[in-house]
Amino acid sequence: MTRQDFRAAVEADDRFAVTWELIPGRGSHEPQQEEVFEDAETAASGDVVDAVSLTDNPGGTPALSADYLGMKLKERGIEPLVHFTTKDKNRNQIEGLLHALEREDIHNILIMSGDHQGPAFEGQAKAVYDLDPVQTLDFVSDLNDGFEFEDNFGRHNELAETDFFPGAVVSPFKRLEAELMPQYWKLEMKVEKGAEFIIPQVGFDARKFHELIKFIDEKDLDVPVIGNLYVLDPGSARAMNENRIPGAIVTDDLREEVEAEQEGEDPHQAMLERAAKMYAFMKGMGFAGVHIGGHAADYDDVEYIVERGEELAPDWEEYVSEFDFPMEDGFYYYERDPETGLNADEHAILPENPSTGLKYKGFKVAHELMFEPDGPLFGPMRWFSKKVDDSALEEPFTTFERVTKTISNDCQECGNCALFDMAYLCPMSQCPKNERNGPCGGSYDGWCEVYPGEQECIYVRAYRKLKADGGLEKAREKLRDTYIPPPDYDLEGTSSWLNYYLGRDYAGKRVGNEVADD
Incomplete structure (x- = not known):
């Protein structure tokens, strides 16, 4: 495999893009920041990872800024995918940061609301939600087209066109009809406003991954989807199962399975094998790539997941049954296909019959x-x-x-x-x-x-x-x-x-x- 420009890798029909998520953590010269730089340099020297994905204050806690880190890692020869959250920036700061990223040739941005604010200096920080992700995508599209505005003196101005490659997120892993339908409608709006790739949030239900692909195809959204492949360790499984990581879904059955693996001969290998099978079914379903994350995976693990996933991909349908983790009484947009265990073409009956009040x-x-x-x-x-x-x-x-x-x-x-x-x-x-x-x-x-x-x-x-x-x-x-x-x-x-x-x-x-x- 030869590493490519991230945009080219995502858009190429003959390429399955790979991103690797790195978490900067709080501090400037702490071990976690040094590890991020070392990991990025290792990825840059290899030929598997197309971009390193840089989180923006996950959990709402302070951390080394993703935009700064993206600039520094690009200097080290690896494409960054900067998470660009709207939770702590007003629209002026959003614009200023976008200009800085463009100036440094950082074009790959993943736009999202971000986790709500957590503990910080002298208590919880004040949240700043000035623009939502749909509005931010609309603004980025305007910048890409050459933003026009009037200054304080009433003079017309037009900025040079930018070259951002903006992505957006969605969560198909919702239990209720009233949760899922607005998620998919917002996805449509995001694509309409300029999202050029999509990454779903963390989940492990193969049928839900397939549902997302089918919905995008049905609506003719013509946008590549990068599957979220989280390398699931017991600690993360427990936190996700207890809803301590917003938007990440691990069912009771999956948590029990992960914990049971700890009694096996090689728990780490079992974790990697699960990830490789996810890689395989995502490639088989038609995803444009995978977004590999997880605290327990180092670069050698990423290489293994990709290589093993490629081996398993031709027989991807055999592994679907191993990822049958529905939420209790969970709603699916499509009827179940009994032959594949995935989704049929028919829409499911919408079960909710609410009242207005x-x-x-x-x-x-x-x-x-x-x-x-x-x-x-x-x-x-x-x-x-x-x-x-x-x-x-x-x-x-x-x-x-x-x-x-x-x-x-x-x-x-x-x-x-x-x-x-x-x-x-x-x-x-x-x-x-x-x-x-x-x-x-x-x-x-x-x-x-x-x-x-x-x-x-x-x-x-x-x-x-x-x-x-x-x-x-x-x-x-x-x-x-x-x-x-x-x-x-x-x-x-x-x-x-x-x-x-x-x-x-x-x-x-x-x-x-x-x-x-x-």
């Missing part, structure tokens, strides 16, 4: 009366808003809205209200990551990553309410077909009702509201 019904009535352009109160409200704006009535009007929406939705006064498109749920108060275009991958059993067992994922709730209201079509219209741009913080603290009726926010602009002279 009285609160949703009340919001819907108010929305149709006041906020729909053909509603009977829309015209009077728009006329009234123009009279209130910049008058003595604006402050009491805004206060009334604030009190009403704080009671009903815990309003955060962003001034860019997304209730219309999210089943009358607020992403600023009811999603710790402020996701406006679909769920992150960290939910588990329908619960929010940050508040498991306490707060349902906002997108699980939104999906169910929308499906109950208008079926799958209504849910898809709002959660797939509607792109919500990032908030304009010029509007923070102002009346979102005025902003809507006067065409200042995204929702008002979408329906054609504008300030007009009467």
Whole structure:
């Protein structure tokens, strides 16, 4: 095998790309950082790894920055794949870091929300979710096309085109219909906004890997998928099984299997053999490559997995039954094929039959009366808003809205209200990551990553309410077909009702509201 440029390796029909995940860890000159540099140099001297994948503060804990590390490792002769998370950067910092990466010819970036903030200096760090991954991909696409903007003096500017190769993530490893469908819809949005490759989160259910490939083919997304191949050791299996690593799924059966292997003759070899079989079935299913991770695997192990996986690949279907690890009562998008143990072409019946609830019904009535352009109160409200704006009535009007929406939705006064498109749920108060275009991958059993067992994922709730209201079509219209741009913080603290009726926010602009002279 000859190592290639990462983009070329992913896009080539005759190549199965390999990335190896390295975790920088906290510190500057600690053993973990030295090990990362040594591992990268070893990979650069070999011919197996096409890119080293560099994590960005996994677990929400501080670490040596992935962008800096990518620049340094490129100097050592290995292509970096920089994890680019949006959890602790506002849009200005995102842009600045992207310019720095482009300047250093670092083009491979994997865009994701990232794990919520964990312990840091003097307590937990403040999360900064200014752009979500869909919005970030949209921005990167604009940069690749030559970003145009007006400066503070009103002059038009256009930047030189960048050459980013942006990827995105998705998790097919969800137990509930209401978790899985928004995941796949968000995947469609990510590809639509410019994702050029996809890496799923960690899981070990062969049928779910196959489901992802089938869904992408069915939707004609035309995007390569790199399979996430985690070399599973007992400690990681235990942590994933206990939901201590968001988005990584290990069932009870798999955990027991991994722990039982520790009593065998060669536990490490058993771990590598499992990984090699995953390599084989991923190649057989049509993945474009593998993303190899895991604390227990060194470079020699990576080479073994690739070489052994290539040996096993011609007979990959024989190993599918060894990766039959469904979540209890888990939902699959396709019916099961009894012959292969994978997925048939027929869609599974969507099992959930939710109800909207009285609160949703009340919001819907108010929305149709006041906020729909053909509603009977829309015209009077728009006329009234123009009279209130910049008058003595604006402050009491805004206060009334604030009190009403704080009671009903815990309003955060962003001034860019997304209730219309999210089943009358607020992403600023009811999603710790402020996701406006679909769920992150960290939910588990329908619960929010940050508040498991306490707060349902906002997108699980939104999906169910929308499906109950208008079926799958209504849910898809709002959660797939509607792109919500990032908030304009010029509007923070102002009346979102005025902003809507006067065409200042995204929702008002979408329906054609504008300030007009009467």
